Amino acid sequence: MSRERAFNLAALALLVAVPAWAQLTGETFTITLATRAVIFALAATGLNIALGLGGLVSLGHAVFFGIGGYAMGILAFHAQSYTPLTDWPVTIPGTKLMPVIWLVAILVSALAALLIGLLALRTTGVYFIMITLAFGQMFYYFAISWPAYGGEDGMAIYVRNGFPGLNTLIPIQFYGLCLAWLLVVLWFNARLARSRFGLALNAARQAPQRVETVGLDPVRLKLVALVISGAVTGLAGALFADLNRFVSPTMFSWQLSGEIMVFVIIGGVGRLFGPVAGACLFVALEHLLGGITAYWHVWLGVLLLFIVLFGRGGLVGIFAGRGAVHD
């Protein structure tokens, strides 16, 4: 067994054991923290598909996170206020059903990623980063100035949305749902990395000229990667909003885009469990240091600097060395 696989299995074991222990000892708050970490891990796994495989440095992934959040917020708001989303041409009611909300979150954020990608992928490097950042700001200010859905204050959802057969109000059950999603997406990510698309995308990151000389379009490969990536981060946004039963424009903020990026970098860019390790460490530090000092972000910055300077593979790289070649 490779060291990376051992690391991944250990991380998985912790994701199961810690909340289970918290459940047994009645530490509900720990379960909430773990749910937060798992959702952040999911959002960052989305970014890792674009960044790690496709080399797309997006500083606008909060767009998708926010869209997922507002997909949940808007659908649940209409359901709890018994008003339809629209009456024309057909009446579309709101919903409190998670599967429907997830589907909408995934589709709308994928569509947004497609549109953003069509524009942003005309550029590369710093310009690409700037355009994604600019889209983030556009969505942020749009959300602030949209009074129908809470404007700057955001909106609260009274009761967490439901999932058939589960009581999502019980923290451990909601945690189970989020963890299940994370596992499904990690499985998908692992398959994707070895698939034909993954192979071509990997090459498009490293040598776009080469990809073109074999008759493939590197920009189209990256566009598809961005769409998949946005959809995953959008799903995470819907779960995050459900965790807090609250959405606000901060879900679109550039700080959040930056945090998603930080999860990936701390954990290890392009490493399957990098986003998981990064998000868990972030949430743990936020909780432990945040209680001691309001300036805990400074320590996070020091850690980030250390990892970027000395441990290029992030946490996974530090534990497991350089990535093995996929077989």
Added chain:
Amino acid sequence: MTDPVLSVEGLCKSFGALRATDGVTLDLRPGEIHAIIGPNGAGKSTLIQQICGGLSPDAGRIRFLGADVTALPVRARARMGLARTFQISSLAMEDTVLQNALLGALGAAGRPWGFLRPALRDAGPRTLAEQALERVGLGDVAAVRTAELSHGQRRQLEVAVALTLSPRAFVMDEPMAGLGSAGSQQLTALLAELKADAPVLLVEHDMDAVFALADRISVLVYGQVVMTGTVEEVRADPRVREAYLGDAP
């Protein structure tokens, strides 16, 4: 006479005041190796770039397999069977040798849209990739990370990727660049075999290789073709001896 596979007519390209390609006309006929030689900065790579679609010419036409491809992008020409190797290796360095060859095979098949099944389990493209690696002599290092290959092996891999495209014409920019004499001899032998697959337009500085391989040679100086002829004709031409081969007349 059979129609040329590839032909270039009156091609011009300027960078500011510099005429890097100045009215170039040449063609590549079935079954031949047509070498292009010329001093550094003569415009060889610029010409190759235009033939493959990476640069668009200011004037002139490029025909491939009877079709005007002047306005087509790189990947469309590649899909028609124009296989190029680079002067400076352009490979996915973090990937294995086999993965690089497989990329060519997937490109040739136009099928990069598989999301779940492992690419290496695709029997068709994989066989194609492995055959290409065997042919260039990289069969034993298929599982090695490309970054760990020697310079010469990378040049061989460039050729292997080109081979997976089942090409109708090869366009090679200095495949021997940086190879030792043993390496160039090996690659010379390989190129001599490739001619049977498809004709080769070969830019090369290594005169031993050019004289051993070429059926025809065009001499490019300051963006212009100063002569095209057989090896004997080119060797005997005083202008070439003076300007390029460095011999006293």
